[in-house]
Amino acid sequence: MKLKIALFGIAKEIVGSSQLDLTAPDQQSVTGLMDQLRGQYPALGELTSFAVAVNSEYAAADYRLQENDEIALIPPVSGG
Amino acid sequence: MHIFLTDQPIDVAAVLASVQDEGAGAVNSFIGTVRNQSTGRRVVRLDYEAYDAMAVHQMRRVAEQAQEMWPMLRQVAVTHRKGRLDIGDVAVVVAVSTPHRADSFAACQFIIDTIKQVVPIWKKEEYEDGSVWVAAHP
Numbered sequence: 001m002k003l004k005i006a007l008f009g010i011a012k013e014i015v016g017s018s019q020l021d022l023t024a025p026d027q028q029s030v031t032g033l034m035d036q037l038r039g040q041y042p043a044l045g046e047l048t049s050f051a052v053a054v055n056s057e058y059a060a061a062d063y064r065l066q067e068n069d070e071i072a073l074i075p076p077v078s079g080g
Numbered sequence: 081m082h083i084f085l086t087d088q089p090i091d092v093a094a095v096l097a098s099v100q101d102e103g104a105g106a107v108n109s110f111i112g113t114v115r116n117q118s119t120g121r122r123v124v125r126l127d128y129e130a131y132d133a134m135a136v137h138q139m140r141r142v143a144e145q146a147q148e149m150w151p152m153l154r155q156v157a158v159t160h161r162k163g164r165l166d167i168g169d170v171a172v173v174v175a176v177s178t179p180h181r182a183d184s185f186a187a188c189q190f191i192i193d194t195i196k197q198v199v200p201i202w203k204k205e206e207y208e209d210g211s212v213w214v215a216a217h218p
Contacts, residue, residue, distance in 0.1 A: 075202065079128070079195060
């Protein structure tokens with residue numbers, strides 16, 4: 001399936017774009033997607049942490065992604 | 081509940097006014113401002129980036145959580161700035177009103193502490209000789 005992933009902050013700089021189009025296995029889990037991204041962009045693995053958000057909520061590691069999910073990569077937040 | 085994300089200067093008085101409530105004996109606020117140094121380096125400005133829709137949603141979630149933890153909360157307001165900020169600019173304002181003061185301190189602190197942990201907003205510190213995304217690396 002094809003996924004669109006929104007990127008922010010340092011993740012946007014690492015990938016070099018504010019959106020990443022990715023082909024992933026159907027029913028890919030959040031953990032699987034994170035492994036896929038770390039493989040493709042090793043600098044993501046050097047971050048303090050990163051999370052995946054689906055439809056404006058932090059997604060659990062075992063959540064199975066759907067093609068129409070609004071997916072975003074969330075590097076360590078630093079608001080306030 | 082008054083939750084905003086803005087790229088314009090924050091009107092602190094307006095945020096405080098938004099939590100005025102006849103049932104409240106206390107209004108408590110936190111104002112986060114841009115400091116001129118970070119870990120010994122001179123900061124010249126900050127650039128805040130937000131995932132707008134999720135940031136607003138998560139700020140609202142934090143305010144709802146506070147209302148569950150402090151059911152006596154009368155009003156809650158959070159306004160967060162994004163974009164380019166200079167030294168001394170206001171980055172975030174949290175304001176709450178409660179019948180008595182102790183709850184207002186506790187709720188206000190919970191809200192700002194939790195916002196800093198969960199709301200998808202990122203700041204980049206710009207120095208005279210470079211820049212760093214805060215907290216990105218260990």
